[in-house]
Amino acid sequence: MTIDSRKALCLSLSRLCYHVVAALKSIKTDREKEKYINSVAILHHCDNDSKNNPADGSNWLLVCRSCNHILNPRGKSKRSQSALRHKLHYIREGGGEREGVRERGYEETDGVKMSGEMKKSIICVPKFEKFLELLMRKFTVMVVEDFVNATSKELNISQNTVRRYLNRETNPINGKYEYFLTPDNERCIRLRSIT
Numbered sequence: 550m551t552i553d554s555r556k557a558l559c560l561s562l563s564r565l566c567y568h569v570v571a572a573l574k575s576i577k578t579d580r581e582k583e584k585y586i587n588s589v590a591i592l593h594h595c596d597n598d599s600k601n602n603p604a605d606g607s608n609w610l611l612v613c614r615s616c617n618h619i620l621n622p623r624g625k626s627k628r629s630q631s632a633l634r635h636k637l638h639y640i641r642e643g644g645g646e647r648e649g650v651r652e653r654g655y656e657e658t659d660g661v662k663m664s665g666e667m668k669k670s671i672i673c674v675p676k677f678e679k680f681l682e683l684l685m686r687k688f689t690v691m692v693v694e695d696f697v698n699a700t701s702k703e704l705n706i707s708q709n710t711v712r713r714y715l716n717r718e719t720n721p722i723n724g725k726y727e728y729f730l731t732p733d734n735e736r737c738i739r740l741r742s743i744t
Contacts, residue, residue, distance in 0.1 A: 555602070556586055556611055564606065565590075568613035591617045669706075676704055677714045685726070685740060693728065693736045 565573075569590050576582045593610045594601060601608050612620065680700055684691060693715070700711045719726045719738065727741040 553587070553592070555592055555606065555609060556590060560586070560611065564610050566610065566612040566616040568616060569611055572613070586611070589613065593617055593620055597621070673704055673706055673710070674714060677706075677711070678718070680704065681715075681718060681726070685738075690737050690739045693738055696738060 572585060572589070573582055576585055590611045591614065593612045593616075595608050595610060598608075677700065680703055681696075684696065684699070697708050697711045697715070700706075701708045704711075715726075715738070718724050719728055719741075721727075725741055726738050729737055729739060731737055
């Protein structure tokens with residue numbers, strides 16, 4: 550099995566959507582990569598003219614199905630191509646001679662590179678801290694899983710994110726809270742006792 554020459558050129562020029570980049574990083578063998586590229590990755594024409602096929606590959610992107618759907622919508626809910634800007638992350642390098650892949654989802658905000666997750670954390674961490682403090686005042690001791698589920702639902706964030714935030718608040722150096730085990734071996738959280 551060999552890769553289509555146009556797709557191979559997109560690979561060599563790093564003209565890929567970040568979904569394809571992530572998939573290729575996770576695939577171990579060359580044979581599986583070829584299979585993925587031939588079966589899943591789609592060759593997209595930047596100018597939407599399928600007859601414009603320059604030899605240097607400057608009109609092509611290798612995209613996943615979801616990015617291709619956004620670029621070439623079908624049916625009633627057609628999106629504009631600007632909706633894809635958050636999905637496709639390719640930028641010009643070296644004076645525009647070559648296109649490369651930007652780090653996934655990073656944007657510059659006030660001179661600082663931030664991902665969407667970082668921006669979400671900036672909003673969610675204060676809400677998390679406030680909710681944690683509110684519940685600790687009300688209950689003083691909570692089962693960790695109950696807290697994780699309640700907080701996840703309240704703040705509309707994943708349970709793993711809640712656990713990460715909670716681990717930060719319970720660190721032994723400067724955390725306000727601590728984990729402990731009950732006699733029934735349930736993992737709980739409480740205000741750290743100062744010794």
